[in-house]
Amino acid sequence: MNLKIYLGMLHQAEQTLAESFRQVAEGHGAEPDVHFLCRTLAGQCDRHGELLHPVLQRYGESREDNEPERLHAEGLSTTREGPVGLLRDLQDLYLLASLVDITWTMVKQAGSALRDKELLEVVAKCDAETAIQLRWLQTRMKQAAPQALVAAR
Amino acid sequence: MVDRIANIWGSRTPYARDGLWPVRVDQVLDDGVAEADVDRWVQSACVLCSNGCACDIAVKDGAMVGIRGRAQDLVNHGRLGPKGLFASRQGVSNKDRLISPLVRDNGQLVECDWDTAMRRIVDRSRSLLAERGPLSHGFYTSGQLFLEEYYALAVVGKGGIGTPHMDGNTRLCTATAAAAMKESFGADGQPGSYTDVDSCDALFLYGHNMAETQTVLWSRVLDRIAGPDRPKIVCVDPRDTEVARHADVHLAIRPGTNLALMHALVREILARGWEDTGYIRDHTRGLDDLRKAVEPWTAEAAAATCGVPAADIREAARIFGTSDRIVSTVLQGFYQSSQATAASCQVNNLHLLRGMLGRPGCGVLQMNGQPTAQNNRECGADGDLPGFRNWENPDHIKELARLWDVDPMTIPDWAPPTHAMQIFRYAEQGSINFLWISATNPAVSMPQLPRIRDILTKPDLFLVVQDLYLTETAQYADVVLPAAAWGEKTGTFTNVNRVVHLSDKAVDPPGEARSDLDIFLDYSRRMEFTTLAGAPLLDWTGPEDAFEAWKNCSRGRPCDYTGITYDRLRGGSGIPWPCNEDHPDGTDRLYGDGVFPTDPDYCESYGHDLLTGATVGAQAFRAQGPGGRAQFKTAPFHPPHEEPDEDHPLRYTTGRTAYHFHTRTKTGRSRPLTNAAPRAWVELAREDADRFGISEGDLVRVTSRRGRIEVPARVSGIAPGTVFAPFHYGYWETGGSPGPHPTAANELTLTEWDPVSKQPMFKNAAVAVEKIGDATGPAPAPTTTASRPAMAPGATPVPATTGGDAAQATETPGAEPAPRFPDAINAREGSQR
Numbered sequence: 001m002n003l004k005i006y007l008g009m010l011h012q013a014e015q016t017l018a019e020s021f022r023q024v025a026e027g028h029g030a031e032p033d034v035h036f037l038c039r040t041l042a043g044q045c046d047r048h049g050e051l052l053h054p055v056l057q058r059y060g061e062s063r064e065d066n067e068p069e070r071l072h073a074e075g076l077s078t079t080r081e082g083p084v085g086l087l088r089d090l091q092d093l094y095l096l097a098s099l100v101d102i103t104w105t106m107v108k109q110a111g112s113a114l115r116d117k118e119l120l121e122v123v124a125k126c127d128a129e130t131a132i133q134l135r136w137l138q139t140r141m142k143q144a145a146p147q148a149l150v151a152a153r
Numbered sequence: 154m155v156d157r158i159a160n161i162w163g164s165r166t167p168y169a170r171d172g173l174w175p176v177r178v179d180q181v182l183d184d185g186v187a188e189a190d191v192d193r194w195v196q197s198a199c200v201l202c203s204n205g206c207a208c209d210i211a212v213k214d215g216a217m218v219g220i221r222g223r224a225q226d227l228v229n230h231g232r233l234g235p236k237g238l239f240a241s242r243q244g245v246s247n248k249d250r251l252i253s254p255l256v257r258d259n260g261q262l263v264e265c266d267w268d269t270a271m272r273r274i275v276d277r278s279r280s281l282l283a284e285r286g287p288l289s290h291g292f293y294t295s296g297q298l299f300l301e302e303y304y305a306l307a308v309v310g311k312g313g314i315g316t317p318h319m320d321g322n323t324r325l326c327t328a329t330a331a332a333a334m335k336e337s338f339g340a341d342g343q344p345g346s347y348t349d350v351d352s353c354d355a356l357f358l359y360g361h362n363m364a365e366t367q368t369v370l371w372s373r374v375l376d377r378i379a380g381p382d383r384p385k386i387v388c389v390d391p392r393d394t395e396v397a398r399h400a401d402v403h404l405a406i407r408p409g410t411n412l413a414l415m416h417a418l419v420r421e422i423l424a425r426g427w428e429d430t431g432y433i434r435d436h437t438r439g440l441d442d443l444r445k446a447v448e449p450w451t452a453e454a455a456a457a458t459c460g461v462p463a464a465d466i467r468e469a470a471r472i473f474g475t476s477d478r479i480v481s482t483v484l485q486g487f488y489q490s491s492q493a494t495a496a497s498c499q500v501n502n503l504h505l506l507r508g509m510l511g512r513p514g515c516g517v518l519q520m521n522g523q524p525t526a527q528n529n530r531e532c533g534a535d536g537d538l539p540g541f542r543n544w545e546n547p548d549h550i551k552e553l554a555r556l557w558d559v560d561p562m563t564i565p566d567w568a569p570p571t572h573a574m575q576i577f578r579y580a581e582q583g584s585i586n587f588l589w590i591s592a593t594n595p596a597v598s599m600p601q602l603p604r605i606r607d608i609l610t611k612p613d614l615f616l617v618v619q620d621l622y623l624t625e626t627a628q629y630a631d632v633v634l635p636a637a638a639w640g641e642k643t644g645t646f647t648n649v650n651r652v653v654h655l656s657d658k659a660v661d662p663p664g665e666a667r668s669d670l671d672i673f674l675d676y677s678r679r680m681e682f683t684t685l686a687g688a689p690l691l692d693w694t695g696p697e698d699a700f701e702a703w704k705n706c707s708r709g710r711p712c713d714y715t716g717i718t719y720d721r722l723r724g725g726s727g728i729p730w731p732c733n734e735d736h737p738d739g740t741d742r743l744y745g746d747g748v749f750p751t752d753p754d755y756c757e758s759y760g761h762d763l764l765t766g767a768t769v770g771a772q773a774f775r776a777q778g779p780g781g782r783a784q785f786k787t788a789p790f791h792p793p794h795e796e797p798d799e800d801h802p803l804r805y806t807t808g809r810t811a812y813h814f815h816t817r818t819k820t821g822r823s824r825p826l827t828n829a830a831p832r833a834w835v836e837l838a839r840e841d842a843d844r845f846g847i848s849e850g851d852l853v854r855v856t857s858r859r860g861r862i863e864v865p866a867r868v869s870g871i872a873p874g875t876v877f878a879p880f881h882y883g884y885w886e887t888g889g890s891p892g893p894h895p896t897a898a899n900e901l902t903l904t905e906w907d908p909v910s911k912q913p914m915f916k917n918a919a920v921a922v923e924k925i926g927d928a929t930g931p932a933p934a935p936t937t938t939a940s941r942p943a944m945a946p947g948a949t950p951v952p953a954t955t956g957g958d959a960a961q962a963t964e965t966p967g968a969e970p971a972p973r974f975p976d977a978i979n980a981r982e983g984s985q986r
Contacts, residue, residue, distance in 0.1 A: 031578070036794050057867055076263045083582060135767035143568045143575075146317075151288035151584040 003110045004060040004106060010103045011052055011061055016075040017096045018045035024089050027079025031086060034140065038093075041133050042098035045100075048126040055119050074097055094137045124140045155964050156954025157235050158829050161811050161937055162364070163370045164964050167379035171352050171513070176967020178231035179237045182211060182219035191219065194642060196723060198646065200297055200639045201236035201244075201814045202329075203521035205366040207647025207727055208233060209820065210242065210640055210659040217242035217640050217660055224351030225972050225980060226726045228347060228652050231965075234368035236814055238962050239826050242640060244819025247623055251635035252664020262623075262633060267665065267675075270632050273681045274589075281587050282314065287565075291318035291576045291585040294534050296326055296523025296591035298669050299644025299656065301534035301699035304706070305673040305691060306591070307539050313682035313690050315432035317565035318534065318585060320894050321535040322593040322684040324573040326522030327915055329488035331530050331537070332910035333497035333519055335758040336786045338744070339504070339751030340541050342711045344504075345480060345516020346650045346742045348728070348974060352514030353387040353942040355476035357469075359500055360486015360916075365811035365938055367649075371395070385476065387469045389414065390486055391806065392791045392836070392877060393870030394939040399762035401790055402469045405872040408461035408806045409793030409917040412492040415499035416790060417455030420447040424631045427474030432508030433755055438622075438777065441783035446787045458790070460872070473503060476689065478514030485808065488914040489511040493762040494909035495788040502785050511745035518649060522814075532703065536570035537597045538909070539703075541757040544569065545771055548754070554712065558684035569768075572911035573599075574904065582609045589617040591669060592636065596625035596815040597883035600902035600913045600931040602891075619672060622818050625883045634671050637662035637758055644670065644696045651729040651740070653714065655722035670696055702873030704905055708733075711750055711757075725868055725903035726977040738975035744783075763788035766908030784844075793917045795858075797874070797902060801919035804875045805857060807898040808916075813881040813940050821886070825960040833864040833882035833986060835935040837922065838873040839943050842866065849942060849951065852894075857920045858899035863893075864923075865931035870943045876920055879940075 025038035073096060079089050104127040111119035155163055157179075166175040182188065194209035199511040207226030211219030212329055220241055224231040254270035255262040281289045292310050294303070302320075310319045331341045338344070350356070350373050364371040371660035377384055377400055385808035389411070389750075397403040406414055422428055422533075423444060473479060481504060487496045501517055503582045509515040521527055533539035544566050554561035571579070577599070598925035609616060609629040626634050641662040648654045662668070667675075682690035691700045697719055699918055707714045707730075716732035716739070732739040735808035750756055759774035761767060763786055797804055812830040815822040820826045835855055837847060847853055852865045855876060862878065872878055879899035884890055891900070898915075905914045931951040935942035942951045972980070 032574075032903075033766075033908065036905060037908065039794075040764070040791060081586065091435060101609065132762050132765055132767050135770075136765035138769045139765075141567075143571075146567060147288055147579055147584050151285060151579075 001059065004062040006103060006107055006110065007052070007056055007059055008061040008063040011049060011056060011075070011101070012106055013096070013100045013103055014045045014048045014062060016073065017100050018042045020076040020093055020096055021045065021074045024079055024093060027089065030088055033087065037136065044129050044133070049127070051122045052127060057124055071139045083144065083152040087144050090137055090141045090144070092142065094134065095139060097130060097133050101134060103126065104130060154961040156956045156960050157238055157766045158825050158960040159937065161235055161368055162375055163232065165379045166376050166966065168376055169380045169566065170354065170382045172232050173971035173973055174351055174376060175335065176224045178222055178224050178965045178967065179233040179238060179962050180221035180965070181962045186213060186218045195657050195659035195833070197640065197656040199237035199241055199657070199820065200232060200524040201240055202234070202367055203523055203526060203649045204228065204369050205524060205654060205727070206233055206369050207651055207654055208237065208238055212659050214877065215660055222746045225978050225982060226965050226975060227972050227974055228648060228727060229369050230971050231967060232369045232372055235812060235826065236820055239960065240814070240820045240823040243823040245621060245638035245640060247772065247822045249822070250373070250663045251623060252666060254635060254665065255633040257631045262630070270634060271675055271679055273632055274617055274676065276901060278587060278680060280502035282857070285586065287314045287316040288318070288584065289586050290314050290316045291588045292534070293573060293576060293582065293588060293590045293593065294321040294528055294529065296321060296323045296521070296526035297592050298525060299646050299696070300525070300528040300703060300731065301530060301644045301696040302669040303529050303534040304539065304699055304703045305670055305693070307533040308557060308691060309673055309677050309682065310531065311564050312553070312559045313677060313680065315563040315565055317568065318571040318576050318579065319534060319536070320571065320576055322573070322574040323523065323526040323529045323535050325598060326485070327488070327530070329907060329910040330483070330519035330521060331491040332494045333501060334798065336494060336498050336760050336784065336909070337501035338680065338749045338765065339710045339780065339784050340542070341758035342743055342750070343518060343650050344510050344743045345518045347373065348741055349480045349514050350377060353384050353478045355387070355472050355479045357387045357394050357473065357479065358484045359389045359481060360488070360490065361482045362390060362394045362396060362808065362939060363482060366484060366522070366809060367520070368811055370510065382392050385472050387472055391872040391875045392939045394750050398728065399707040402465055402472065404459070404461045404465055404469060406461050408458040408804045408875060409737050410491055411487050411496035412499065412788070412790045413450060413455045413458040415496050417452050417466050418448040418473060418500055419443065419502055419506070420450050421470035422474050423454060425474055429508035430469060433506065436782055437505050437785060438782045443785040443787055443804055446789060446808055459947050465468070466772045468574065479504070479507070480514065480516050480518065481511045482518040482520055484520040486916060487911055489914060491914060492788060492791060493696070493907035493912050497771065498763065498786045502787065505783050505785065511742055513746065516742060521649050524648065527647040527651070530709070531647070535574050540706050541712055541935045542594060542710070543757050543759070545759055545768070552848070557688055557690065559690070560685065560709040573593035574863065574906050574911060574913060577605065577608055579828065580611065580614050580841035583613055586613055587615045589619070590626060591619040593627045593819065594624045594816040594883070596629065597897050597899065598880065600899055600915060601904045602897055602899045603860050604904065607868070617817045619669060622885070624816070624818055624884055625889055628889045634672055635664065635666040635956040637666045641666070642668035642670070645700060648661065652725040652727040653717055653730060655719055666941050674953040676951070682963065686932060724981040725979065726972055727980055738978040741804040741974045748781050751782060751784065756780065760784070760786065760911045763909055794905060795917065795919050797919045801857060803902060803920050803922060805855070805878070805918040805920040806875060806916045807880045807902065809881065810879050812935060812936060813879070815881065816883050817881045823954045829954050829956065830933065830935050832933040833862070833879065834867045834932040834940070835862070836867045836869040836871050836877040836934070836940055838871050838875065839945070840873040841922070842868045845915050845922055845924065847922070847924045849948065850926050850931045851921050852926030854925045855901060855920050855922050857901035857918050859903060860895065862898065862900050863925060864896055865928070865932040866941055867934040867940050869940055870926060873948065876922060880915065931970045
């Protein structure tokens, strides 16, 4: 069953997102809301990984499938500086969280077809939080963009 | 005569449930002035806390010589607190007042005329707007101006310049009250009324030291307590406050754990089946999510997190679950702490669960800290839009544009209005270069002062400060504008329970000082802001024009003022809004019909996720179904981000004392008040004092990761592990800067804010305490308040705080019956004016 490919992708994507949230938290300590919330949200991603664990045990997890990575989403290696740097870092987080979000959606589709109640419960809990992560990133970026793109020197 | 420093709340006038709070008229006249000498009494209301006590100012020979409470007013039934009695006029009639504008020349502030000062402001403003646009401009105002002044500022900023960077120090005091009501009920607007105190049989005070922050409201509670059927009192506060001393249950929880406690209370109500299922079914949505969120929070779980016995949590829940009529009040212990909005929403949730809203004795009072904070929220000189309009609703923006006759694109609606902490961050980063601060003192009141001082002194920041005195903030300004004070100008303002009062001009301002309204109007004129039709944007000639314009803006909104006139406000009681054709005498309490302003076309906000502050958005909000229902909203508990560790083993919290207001610009100039609380102190529990070898009065150094203060220690009844410092004590008497022994509580606080209300967190930080000097006497902290000493056996007693001759007031029991809503609204005294 190919579900294990998607479970592997999902596990990897949550880990990448968690690390990137931490990276941004540390890189933007002068923005206290970004700093503290990114740490909280990194913790959410860690928990998603834990909740996935029993599912991975049952279906397996493949990180080497027949479809090699063409689009690389390896997470943030380092953070940027200044108002535009913050905006771009948040935008990178948004892309990574979107990947997590759509992957949960595909896993949910499979779970529905499998009538796997346990899997669907995990999806419901985690994907709701991912959706809020995306909304927060969008809220914060919309707030930052005018000042960064128009007024900052 | 009563010493109102020794006896903060005055003499008791007990009354029973559902009775009227008896009248007691408090009065002070200057030495040597008799009642017969007074030329005239001028109607006003007090601006030294959010209570809004109506008063009359005694005027003799063109000077303010006394004050008395207004017997016929619904708010205070004649009473005044120590700050109103001893600092209202004393705080403004002072030789230190600014009497001329100042401009900075060669590094020094020098006196100049208004034309020079305003020209300097307008030149910089124009050139920045031309070069960098409206986002280069920020305005940081107050909770202490008048309605008319906020509305003028809002129109100038949002309709003239078009900047989203407008906020007030209301962000520090009352932002969470507004946010919690928007989330739960769909719009700002206090559900309850002070009259609910008369009828309740249980009173819950959440992080609200009412005895010191609203002394007259606490007198009302004390009179119920002294009556035949006292309400049960539950107090949530880490300090041994006067409220705690009267409480049936005192939950002295660890700072930063409010939400865990609230989850347990909600869970207990649901687990015991104490909720009102009919009310929930008909008037709310979201119960399932609430139930899920509180499920892990048993009384035992909360007890472990909060550091209080589980049995006390259960008892508090039992009182809430089984009392017939309940009032809850909430203030800074919740608003300035972790997860402020989520914790305050849980108070709303408890009332919704039990259907305890909109009936006598059943009310929520999400309090304000300042006298006119409510008006800043209504008028939109802060991070709100005028008339509780919704910045995410394009129709609301168009309404404003029509009202002002400006291009809708001028009004910044692309993102939430910028909150104060972010305005200062943009100034720090150099993208805001023009900052106009009115009637507030961020150099003492904002968190993490070393950073705030760095921002205010940045060479690329053009700083305008408009105030009564040369405050710590004003000394950094490029232009200082002398403002007229309370009693020297006319305008209206609105208190915590929506009661609108008029404050008439009693005397002329000193020197060249001008009303804040005149200053904003002058700026607008000089900037040549115009409407689409080419008329001046603000063509008002005085406060009454502004009030009439505001009424138009408020029409049809929750804060509808259209039935109020200056004339109606003279001679009787203040009037609670909404006051319009449907409610000609105003409205004592909201939501009696269980219909809430959550209609998507009408609401002030579509709401937020309470953990992150992510906006819900129009589409998702509409998908929740038709409006009219209140919403159960909450978030998972998250421990505070800074917790005690080896280097900083104690929890630090800040607050106020009964004898001072804010940064003491007024109260610090009143002799009775200053004698009662002359200098800064810090409070420690006996256990902690013993552990660190500290005795009463010893000089201690309190250190956080951000700074230090060095002040005498008071060993008090505060919860062990917690340290308290009053935030009033800046540096204006001692040269304006910290010096060798810094005293401002905010040297230590951290820069962090609630994700929804954006209110800074003044009530949680980790600190270390060490003794650096022996006591030369007891700490300069009052003994009449929460700072009362906890004496070691055999120690020399600390002398009691008294006021002596300078603190005598008369208290006259009312001859007439107490005012009652709505009769009091239309009753007029005979020859008042």
